Amino acid sequence: MTAVTSKKEQILRFVELIKREAERGSMLPADYASLAQSEVDGEVLVEAGEDGTWRSIAVIYPGDKCVEIGAVITDPECRGRGYATRVVTQAILRAEESFPDLPIIAMTNEASTGLFQKLGFREHDKGTVFPELQEPCRRLCPEWDNWPNCHCHYLVQKHLLAMSSKGVLHMIVQDPEDKLEEIARLYCQVWAEPPWDEYEWDFLEVVRELRKASADPATIFLAGRVAGEIVGFTIGYPMNREELAEKCGSDQLDYLFRDREQLFYVAELGVEKGSRRDGTGSLLSGQLLSKAEVRGFKRFVLRTDVEADPAKALYAKLGFVDTGIVDGEHSARTYWVREA
Numbered sequence: 001m002t003a004v005t006s007k008k009e010q011i012l013r014f015v016e017l018i019k020r021e022a023e024r025g026s027m028l029p030a031d032y033a034s035l036a037q038s039e040v041d042g043e044v045l046v047e048a049g050e051d052g053t054w055r056s057i058a059v060i061y062p063g064d065k066c067v068e069i070g071a072v073i074t075d076p077e078c079r080g081r082g083y084a085t086r087v088v089t090q091a092i093l094r095a096e097e098s099f100p101d102l103p104i105i106a107m108t109n110e111a112s113t114g115l116f117q118k119l120g121f122r123e124h125d126k127g128t129v130f131p132e133l134q135e136p137c138r139r140l141c142p143e144w145d146n147w148p149n150c151h152c153h154y155l156v157q158k159h160l161l162a163m164s165s166k167g168v169l170h171m172i173v174q175d176p177e178d179k180l181e182e183i184a185r186l187y188c189q190v191w192a193e194p195p196w197d198e199y200e201w202d203f204l205e206v207v208r209e210l211r212k213a214s215a216d217p218a219t220i221f222l223a224g225r226v227a228g229e230i231v232g233f234t235i236g237y238p239m240n241r242e243e244l245a246e247k248c249g250s251d252q253l254d255y256l257f258r259d260r261e262q263l264f265y266v267a268e269l270g271v272e273k274g275s276r277r278d279g280t281g282s283l284l285s286g287q288l289l290s291k292a293e294v295r296g297f298k299r300f301v302l303r304t305d306v307e308a309d310p311a312k313a314l315y316a317k318l319g320f321v322d323t324g325i326v327d328g329e330h331s332a333r334t335y336w337v338r339e340a
Contacts, residue, residue, distance in 0.1 A: 010046075010054045018073055044071075045094060047087035049078070056083035058091040065130045066103045067095045072112055084115055089169065092119060092161050104157040107133065113153045120159030120171050129154050162287065164279030168226060172287055176223040180210045182230045183223055190270035195307040195332070213237075220291050224275075224284050232271035232280040234288045236300075239265040244301065249328015253335060256299060264292045266302035269311070281314050289318065289338075298340040303333050 047056040056074040060067060069091045074084045095104050106116050117123075126148035134147075143150035160172040176183065184206040191198040213219045219237040223230050239247075241257040244265065256263055266288065271281045289300065302320065304311045312322070320336040327333040 014054060014057055014073060017075065018071070045087050045090045047083045047090070055081075056087040058084075058087045060091055060095055060098075062095075062099055062102070063130070063132045065132055066105050067099045068133060069095065069104060069106050069116075072115075084112075085119070088115060088119060089161060092157065093163070096160065096162075105130075105133070106155045107137070107152045108155055109152060113155065116155050120157055120161065120173075121155035122158045124154050124156050126152075126154045160287070162283055164283040166277070166279040168275075168278040168280070170231070170280065170283055171225040172284070173223045173225060175214045175221050176230075176233075177211070177214045179223055179225075179230055180207050180214065183233050184210055186230060186233065186272055187268075187270055189272070195305045220288055222284055222287055222291075224280055226275065226280075230272075231275040232284050233268065234266070234270075234284045235268040236264055236266045236288050236292060238262045238297070239301070247303075247327075248325070248335065250325075252325045253301070253323070256301065256337065260299065262297075263299040263301055264297040266300060276310065281311075282317070285314065285318055289340075293340050300338040300340070302336050303327055303330075304336060305330075305333050307332065 043060045043062075045058045045060065046054050049055050054075070055078045057071065058069055059071040060069055062068075069088060072084060072088060074087075092104060095102075106112075106121060108116055113123075129148070137147065137150075137152075138144050159174065162170050162172050164170060173179065184203055187206050187210070188201045188203055190196075191201060210221075213221050213235055216237070219235060221233070221235050223233040225231065240262050241254055244253050244256070244263070245251050247265075266285070269281060269285060271284075292300070300320070302315065304315065306312075315336050315338075318338065320338040323335050323337055325335045327335070
């Protein structure tokens with residue numbers, strides 16, 4: 001294939017591809033002028049081949065209530081090679097970075113629904129679609145009279161895509177109720193390792209505890225997935241003075257409540273062995289702390305073993321300081337504190 005070097009030529013080529021798809025009935029007509037203008041405004045994301053020719057595109061449409069990712073099209077000669085997955089991933093990361101407070105949505109057809117679902121989107125009732133999204137449908141869609149029983153699917157991103165410090169793309173799953181058994185197996189494996197050496201964990205009991213954590217709205221429960229596999233998890237929740245004293249086995253941490261009623265306790269962090277050098281622990285911990293800060297928490301506490309050098313290095317990097325206060329039940333574990 002001859003490389004196309006002009007940006008204008010690239011735009012015209014993809015407009016022609018979209019028209020062709022529409023004529024075949026595999027997608028509905030698009031506003032081609034808006035697509036071209038979006039590219040001029042820097043809203044089109046491109047996945048190109050080695051020769052610079054565009055292979056796949058996706059367009060970000062920011063609005064007042066949400067950000068839409070649409071106009072996803074891949075050169076028919078290049079399908080099945082991952083171009084669409086990569087360009088939509090680009091679009092999601094850009095939308096999350098540029099519009100962190102807005103939900104990300106997609107109006108998909110049968111060809112693209114599976115791709116978006118693979119990247120963490122879930123289908124919602126089209127009756128809940130924001131009015132600003134209905135207007136383009138009203139203007140462009142020949143099936144508008146059948147709304148909301150027309151051809152497209154309304155998908156909303158449930159999970160966050162995030163890149164670790166080592167460049168590994170993770171899907172951050174919040175309240176992962178459909179992955180509890182997988183997480184429980186990882187949980188039992190992690191805590192059976194030194195220096196924890198906790199072999200007594202019962203798998204079914206761990207599943208029950210994880211289900212309870214996932215159902216509690218006060219708890220922040222995150223899991224990280226890479227290539228469809230759970231590679232780590234973290235759990236945290238609010239604690240008051242009495243609850244922390246009971247866990248600690250003493251009142252030595254009471255001073256942390258001198259100016260507040262609650263703090264945030266980082267209860268669990270587990271990462272499978274193969275992912276401990278790719279930034280998974282740091283990424284999950286950072287997400288947990290950020291979500292807790294959004295809820296208003298400024299003081300954080302956790303407990304770790306004095307011989308857990310990788311964990312201690314991670315927590316120090318995140319701003320935690322070892323208080324030297326020893327846990328009443330586990331003499332080899334001390335409490336660490338972080339001020340936001």
